[in-house]
Amino acid sequence: MAETVARALGRAGNPGRSGHALSIRSARDLFVARERLAELFGARDSSRFVFTGNATEALNQAIKGILRPGDHAVTTSVEHNSVMRPLRRMEEAGVTVTVVPAGPDGAVDAKAVAAAIRRRTRLVAVVHASNVTGAIQPARQILRAARKAGAYLLLDAAQTAGSVPLSLSDLPVDLLAAPGHKGLLGPQGTGFLYVREGVPVVPLIEGGTGSRSESDRQPDFFPDALESGTPNSVGIAGLGVSLAWLLRKGIGAVRRKERELLEELVEGMGRIGNVTVYGPRDPSRRASVISFLVDGMDPAEVGRRLEKEFGVLVRSGLHCSPDSHRTIGTFPEGTVRVSPGPFTTGKEIARFLAALRKIAASRR
Ligand SMILES: Cc1ncc(COP(=O)(O)O)c(C=O)c1O
Structure with missing residues (x-):
């Protein structure tokens, strides 16, 4: 992986920005890594995987891109600050937040999460496995409760992506965030947010995407809708290699x-x-x-x-x-x-x- 990153550094073209060979090569690296993410997580459409710099960026994009003043969000008492802090910020913008207490082993009861969901609940944000106790949360039951109420489920898979099997065809969460540098074994400075088709996420950052350059409006198609500015193509090239290893290994x-x-x-x-x-x-x-x-x-x-x-x-x-x-x-x-x-x-x-x-x- 380190060799791939070093090689990519030596020929880093800006992906999707030009028709020259180095740009096309970088774009290919991104495409390959995206396809591998889709394969690893059992998703049909790789374009729904948006590259980010880490899990924090992905979680911020999901939380701030979904919640609006007047909305209610449900979370748990075992979340990382990368979920809690954006939610606290959203409280200042008129969102109400219910924090469901987990048990002394760090595991949350899906029934307690379901009971906290209200008519105005738009987002349920839950860590897939606690980064403190390792407790794997009952994501399937939580997803069922969120779906029933018409709320979106954001799963923070920072501690499980690459080390606990998770298939989006089997567990079709709305939003999935993970870093590239933990269980996915990639370089730091990589991560992703998966957005299920039809989930309306407003971009946190708008700008150049290399696509629809004639327009001053952000493209609405994925991944460009949420991927502006020059990406970490060098890191993502490395992530592609570690994803290939994980796919081979299982x-x-x-x-x-x-x-x-x-x-x-x-x-x-x-x-x-x-x-x-x-x-x-x-x-x-x-x-x-x-x-x-x-x-x-x-x-x-x-x-x-x-x-x-x-x-x-x-x-x-x-x-x-x-x-x-x-x-x-x-x-x-x-x-x-x-x-x-x-x-x-x-x-x-x-x-x-x-x-x-x-x-x-x-x-x-
Ligand atoms: C559960 C959980 N969520 C989010 C994060 C944030 O990840 P990153 O450092 O990639 O932003 C971590 C990192 O330790 C984590 O353990």
Whole structure:
């Protein structure tokens, strides 16, 4: 992937802006990556995948492009700030927001979400899996409730895209947002928003698209309607390569591997007396994220020691989701989060567990 990005940097034409060879090549890179996204997520029309710079941009576009003054939105208490902050901003513009509390394991009850939906509810915005506890939310039941009420469902798949199977033909959500640099294994600076046909999203940004240049009006066809300005064609070329790898490997296989590693982790951590693991016990309800605390130890200190003494890199703190930590009772210090990926080995898990045992023993 890095080689592809380097090669693309060396010949970066502006896609769709010109008829010369480099521009056409860049446009092809975008087209190929878009087609692969559609294949990976079981969508018929790749043009409904709009490239963004990250998941935050995609979520902002979805939330601010759908909601209008007087609308009501439903969300949960385990959302990332990239959902909560745009929703709070929309409150200032006359939108009302209901936050449905999740349980202590970070899982939300679909019935509680359904009960929060009102006549004026236009958007239900839910994280597919919590980036703090890993809890996979009941997206299917939530979609059913949203559909019944005529509301749109936005699914934040930042923690599941590429690592938990998700097919838009099976789970036809209205809006799906994800970064390219997490489970999709692409470079930073890439991401996407999928918009189901017929979902009326107003663009956040208007400008040059390379299409309909004779008009001073934004094109209404996809992806141009929501894709203005020069894209990160170099990063997207790299994303295309990682998507090809995922398509070859299969997300089911990635999920199986990550589940095995998660089970080893949860079991191993459970055997260390003074370590508390958060999130659902059932590994089938958990994405590849584990939050934990060593009793009586600051999570930042645990993270620092894991890196300095054992070379293990984790993220400590609030994970840009303070409400998640309020929900599970770990605010304001947060937790330590460990997240195995498709290239993590059993040996690395064993090394991490040995390191954690030592750190935890030093506290007893
Ligand atoms: C659940 C969730 N949503 C959104 C985001 C934002 O992603 P990005 O950093 O690509 O904007 C993250 C990133 O950590 C996340 O975990």
